[in-house]
Amino acid sequence: RHKFWETQPVGQFKDLGDASLPEGPIEPPTPLSEVKQEPYNLPSPYEWTTCDLDSEDMCNEVYVLLTNNYVEDDENMFRFNYSKEFLRWALHPPGYYKSWHIGVRVKTSKKLVAFITGVPARIRARDTVVVMAEINFLCVHKKLRSKRLAPVMIKEVTRRVHLENIWQAAYTAGVVLPTPVSTCQYWHRSLNPKKLIDVGFSRLGARMTMSRTIKLYKLPDQTITPGFRKMEPRDVPAVTRLLRNYLKQFVVAPDFDENDVEHWLLPKEDVVDSYLVESPETREITDFCSFYTLPSSILGNQNYSTLKAAYSYYNVSTKTPWIQLMNDALIVAKRKDFNVFNALDVMHNETFLKELKFGPGDGKLHYYLYNYRINHVLRPSELGLVLL
Numbered sequence: 001r002h003k004f005w006e007t008q009p010v011g012q013f014k015d016l017g018d019a020s021l022p023e024g025p026i027e028p029p030t031p032l033s034e035v036k037q038e039p040y041n042l043p044s045p046y047e048w049t050t051c052d053l054d055s056e057d058m059c060n061e062v063y064v065l066l067t068n069n070y071v072e073d074d075e076n077m078f079r080f081n082y083s084k085e086f087l088r089w090a091l092h093p094p095g096y097y098k099s100w101h102i103g104v105r106v107k108t109s110k111k112l113v114a115f116i117t118g119v120p121a122r123i124r125a126r127d128t129v130v131v132m133a134e135i136n137f138l139c140v141h142k143k144l145r146s147k148r149l150a151p152v153m154i155k156e157v158t159r160r161v162h163l164e165n166i167w168q169a170a171y172t173a174g175v176v177l178p179t180p181v182s183t184c185q186y187w188h189r190s191l192n193p194k195k196l197i198d199v200g201f202s203r204l205g206a207r208m209t210m211s212r213t214i215k216l217y218k219l220p221d222q223t224i225t226p227g228f229r230k231m232e233p234r235d236v237p238a239v240t241r242l243l244r245n246y247l248k249q250f251v252v253a254p255d256f257d258e259n260d261v262e263h264w265l266l267p268k269e270d271v272v273d274s275y276l277v278e279s280p281e282t283r284e285i286t287d288f289c290s291f292y293t294l295p296s297s298i299l300g301n302q303n304y305s306t307l308k309a310a311y312s313y314y315n316v317s318t319k320t321p322w323i324q325l326m327n328d329a330l331i332v333a334k335r336k337d338f339n340v341f342n343a344l345d346v347m348h349n350e351t352f353l354k355e356l357k358f359g360p361g362d363g364k365l366h367y368y369l370y371n372y373r374i375n376h377v378l379r380p381s382e383l384g385l386v387l388l
């Protein structure tokens with residue numbers, strides 16, 4: 001059934017439920033001298049290229065490829081539209097390798113037709129912190145699908161990760177592959193219900209009018225929690241402590257240090273937003289919430305071309321109740337003109353989703369590890385990791 005994945009060091013369907021297999025690496029690292037020194041062969045019309053996102057031209061080529069060919073929903077109504085600034089941010093974390101930003105061009109025309117990326121990350125699985133690659137933005141041009149290009153690209157990124165002496169990876173996908181560590185549900189909170197209904201993102205509920213629907217999703221103009229404010233550079237140490245302490249409880253979670261928090265969580269306009277609660281009495285930072293900006297192109301609508309979506313990222317509550325904290329996040333997202341606020345049922349998100357009028361979407365997200373076995377399928381609430 002999975003001619004490629006059956007050959008890879010990932011959990012196989014036949015081993016699901018076999019708790020006798022040891023947790024940890026599926027195969028040991030090989031000596032670096034045994035890692036293939038030359039790139040894998042592509043079909044002869046194509047050639048490898050390394051994409052420098054700092055170059056305005058290359059960043060634009062990647063942006064155009066993804067804008068036209070990246071992930072769509074199951075009815076092909078929406079397509080992810082990551083911005084150039086977002087791609088630069090996503091691919092330039094501390095310690096990134098340029099060689100892990102891999103493109104495929106047509107030799108004759110030099111047109112960019114495929115892409116895959118990795119970035120390094122320290123991810124903890126139970127008690128063990130493992131240096132991994134986070135793989136994302138795998139994309140093959142629509143006209144070149146089903147030619148088995150994806151397996152070659154995956155093998156090539158794997159080779160380049162191995163050359164840096166890294167032997168594990170984490171990735172998410174909307175499709176089922178061998179075999180998910182966990183399967184999460186997308187939830188959606190309407191901020192602009194009229195537009196969402198007009199573009200077919202959501203439907204008018206049974207026995208609901210448009211005006212009742214608009215009223216149902218109304219939010220206050222101002223946040224409610226005293227001391228709720230935008231995160232600033234001076235907050236990096238306190239946010240790192242708060243987040244590290246919070247993420248301890250999950251089975252799989254990133255091991256963020258201050259440099260990671262500065263990169264991934266300091267607010268960056270139209271890319272990532274972060275807010276915290278600073279106690280007006282003690283000046284202590286007690287709670288935190290964040291979301292990233294990922295618009296989708298609306299395919300074939302007369303009136304609208306983009307859906308502005310916020311995606312819940314990392315959140316921590318120690319004093320402010322979850323529902324109040326995330327309601328404030330909804331208020332700022334609404335004020336910033338997002339049309340919808342999306343979240344997965346990871347971490348403690350189930351404690352606020354229903355209360356805050358999120359509804360389940362038609363999409364699922366499967367989490368995977370490469371060359372690392374976890375013996376049981378995890379509940380989403382055991383996951384402390386959000387990929388972009």
Ligand code: NHW
Pocket residue numbers: 001002003004005006069070071072133135136137138139140141144145146147148149150151154157158161162166167168169170171172173174175177370371
């Ligand atoms: S998930 C988003 C993936 N991208 C899209 O969905 C965009 C639209 N689709 C496409 O561009 C986030 C194409 O359909 C793609 C497949 C390119 C998806 N992950 O070339 P063929 C990520 O980026 C397998 C993994 O003929 P195609 C995460 C499929 O099961 N494998 O198909 C990426 C089959 O293998 P099988 C996927 O449609 C993680 C084979 O590809 C997959 O022209 C990558 C068919 O290839 C997916 N999303 O192109 C893995 N979709 O065994 C990283 C299909 O079943 C692993 N396939 O025969 C770790 C590497 C690093 C290790 C370091 C130690």
Ligand code: EN5
Pocket residue numbers: 071072073074075076077136172173174186187188189190200201202203358359360361362363364365387388
């Ligand atoms: C790797 N980083 O299917 C990511 N999105 O539910 C790659 N549905 O937006 C993997 N089909 O349910 C990505 N509206 C996998 C996800 C791919 C994109 C995707 C889903 C997630 C989605 C929307 C639109 C559906 C359009 C028709 C959806 C219902 C919203 C409604 C709002 C009111 C309350 C009930 C729910």
